[in-house]
Amino acid sequence: MTHDGEPTASDAVAELAADAMALCADRRRAILGIAGSPGAGKSTLAALLCRHVARAWGRDAIASVPMDGFHLADAQLHRLGLRNRKGAPETFDAYGYAHLLGRIRYEGDVEVYAPGFDRQLEQPLAGAVAVPAATRLVVTEGNYLLHADLPWRRARAVMDCVWFVTAEHRTRLDRLVARHVAFGKTAQEARDWVAAVDERNAELVSATAGAADRVVVNGVHGWSVSP
Numbered sequence: 686m687t688h689d690g691e692p693t694a695s696d697a698v699a700e701l702a703a704d705a706m707a708l709c710a711d712r713r714r715a716i717l718g719i720a721g722s723p724g725a726g727k728s729t730l731a732a733l734l735c736r737h738v739a740r741a742w743g744r745d746a747i748a749s750v751p752m753d754g755f756h757l758a759d760a761q762l763h764r765l766g767l768r769n770r771k772g773a774p775e776t777f778d779a780y781g782y783a784h785l786l787g788r789i790r791y792e793g794d795v796e797v798y799a800p801g802f803d804r805q806l807e808q809p810l811a812g813a814v815a816v817p818a819a820t821r822l823v824v825t826e827g828n829y830l831l832h833a834d835l836p837w838r839r840a841r842a843v844m845d846c847v848w849f850v851t852a853e854h855r856t857r858l859d860r861l862v863a864r865h866v867a868f869g870k871t872a873q874e875a876r877d878w879v880a881a882v883d884e885r886n887a888e889l890v891s892a893t894a895g896a897a898d899r900v901v902v903n904g905v906h907g908w909s910v911s912p
């Protein structure tokens with residue numbers, strides 16, 4: 686709280702973290718999904734939740750498993766003729782993602798490893814994320830957690846709850862362009878990529894927001910929950 690009693694952005698994140706932790710109350714391990722369009726702030730929110738929960742329960746109590754780890758490698762995208770569709774639903778190993786979430790859910794007595802996504806290489810990286818046996822809350826985030834097609838539905842079925850992150854359109858685009866530039870694209874290449882690839886995917890993702898359990902707004906003045 687500020688001294689005049691107004692809630693602050695970090696209060697909102699603390700509340701979201703408390704809600705996420707409450708999912709574990711009646712389960713040995715809970716899986717929270719965070720969906721949202723490219724650049725909306727899914728990874729940022731997952732990292733904030735991880736920090737809060739790790740502080741409260743210890744580092745091994747929470748793990749973040751990105752759907753992005755299931756991007757097909759460029760070699761496969763070339764083989765399938767999908768290189769310029771990167772980030773579209775068909776450019777992910779969605780069955781692999783659903784299967785791994787199932788292992789995380791049902792093989793809680795062993796450490797499970799998940800792939801990550803290397804933004805420098807723009808490639809998935811096997812074994813980048815550990816889910817220790819002690820983990821109580823698993824946050825998994827990505828574009829297509831609420832997609833209606835079969836492999837995605839199978840992944841969704843393993844999650845206890847899914848939140849949808851939104852951000853104002855212009856802010857989201859600016860952040861996406863800035864991130865592409867930070868990882869090596871020129872400003873023009875970044876704008877072209879966002880317009881041709883990311884925004885096409887964003888339309889598909891935003892159409893799934895209605896299936897979320899809660900909408901979280903990543904606003905310019907901080908995080909809040911949509912009423």
Ligand SMILES: Nc1ncnc2c1ncn2[C@@H]1O[C@H](COP(=O)(O)OP(=O)(O)OP(=O)(O)O)[C@@H](O)[C@H]1O
Nearest residue numbers: 721722723724725726727728729730860861864903
């Ligand atoms: N509230 C915020 N304030 C400042 N920068 C932010 C905020 N939220 C996100 N960003 C920045 O915007 C960019 C996109 O955020 P983030 O990577 O969390 O989005 P995402 O939904 O995970 O995107 P993608 O689908 O591409 O993985 C990042 O560079 C991040 O640091």
Ligand SMILES: [Mg+2]
Nearest residue numbers: 727728729753
């Ligand atoms: Mg992300």
